[in-house]
Amino acid sequence: METIQEKILVSDSIGEISLETYMLASPRLVMTLAHGAGAGMQHRFMASLSKALAEVNVATVRFNFPYMENGKKRPDVPAVAEKTIGAVLQHAASKYPEIPLFAAGKSFGGRMTSQFLSKQQFDRVRGVIFYGFPLHPAGTPAITRAEHLSNVKLPMLFLQGTKDTLAENSLIESVCSKLQTATLDKIEGADHGFMISRKERIDILVDRTVQWIESRFQLLG
Numbered sequence: 719m720e721t722i723q724e725k726i727l728v729s730d731s732i733g734e735i736s737l738e739t740y741m742l743a744s745p746r747l748v749m750t751l752a753h754g755a756g757a758g759m760q761h762r763f764m765a766s767l768s769k770a771l772a773e774v775n776v777a778t779v780r781f782n783f784p785y786m787e788n789g790k791k792r793p794d795v796p797a798v799a800e801k802t803i804g805a806v807l808q809h810a811a812s813k814y815p816e817i818p819l820f821a822a823g824k825s826f827g828g829r830m831t832s833q834f835l836s837k838q839q840f841d842r843v844r845g846v847i848f849y850g851f852p853l854h855p856a857g858t859p860a861i862t863r864a865e866h867l868s869n870v871k872l873p874m875l876f877l878q879g880t881k882d883t884l885a886e887n888s889l890i891e892s893v894c895s896k897l898q899t900a901t902l903d904k905i906e907g908a909d910h911g912f913m914i915s916r917k918e919r920i921d922i923l924v925d926r927t928v929q930w931i932e933s934r935f936q937l938l939g
Contacts, residue, residue: 719772728784728805732798737781737806740768745777746937747818749847750806752827755793758786763824763911763918767849770924774938777817779810783827793826800834807834811842818937822847825884825910829863836869844935845873847927850910853885853893864893867900874900875930877923879908901930 722739738759741748751768753759759780768778783802785794793799803821811819819842823831828848835846854860867874876894878885887904894902903926907914912923932938 726805726809728798728802732784732801733787735782735784735787735802735805737779737809738768739777739779740772741777742772742775744775745817746775747820747844747931748777748779748810748814749820749822750779750781750803750810750831752781752803752806752823752831753783753786754823754825754827754850758782763920766918766920767824767923770920771927774924774928776927776938777814779806781806783830796830796833799826799830800837803831803834804838804840807840807843811840818844818935820845820847820931822849824849825852828852832870832874833866835872836866843872845875845931846870847875847877847930849877849923850882850912851876851878851885851890852910853890856883859886859889861889861893867893867897870899872899873934875927876900876902877905877912877926878902879905879910879912879914881907882910884910901934903930 720741724737725734727734753764759782771778783794821831821843878890894900912919928938
């Protein structure tokens with residue numbers, strides 16, 4: 719496995735961001751992987767997930783949103799975050815033109831990815847994977863954050879813990895049931911960080927990701 723560290727320009731006004739790619743000798747696919755609101759691309763969850771995906775022949779492109787790149791705590795406004803997603807997808811598509819491309823994200827990163835793809839057609843992207851879609855703030859059940867998902871025409875996998883306080887079970891079930899391209903895969907006992915009995919279950923996430931990609935796209939068998 720080769721670790722490639724780069725910087726790319728999002729725009730003149732936004733500036734550069736850092737990327738880290740885990741590239742394999744013969745990957746079956748490459749996946750962009752956007753971080754959550756509270757931690758950057760080097761967070762333990764992000765790094766562990768990328769390494770575990772590499773073990774099943776999935777290359778990943780992790781990156782920082784501009785606010786994280788610049789050491790700020792407040793997440794970027796959607797317009798900036800979505801433009802960043804677009805820049806990273808374009809970079810990955812251009813650099814790895816022969817490899818099937820998927821877009822994924824943890825929490826905030828997944829939501830910004832789907833918001834971008836709900837507005838912009840990006841033909842190279844085959845599917846979207848959410849590692850915990852943040853449907854609503856904790857303690858404030860709502861579905862307004864999901865309104866854009868009906869405009870995403872790509873296959874979508876929602877990996878959701880049954881104890882996720884940012885996605886009440888009945889609400890995420892209702893949202894996904896109305897989306898023709900969505901698959902909801904619930905992980906029993908997991909919270910928003912995919913902790914089960916105080917253990918982070920990256921292994922389950924990777925297994926379910928592989929199962930979906932193989933069953934839907936026949937790429938990892």
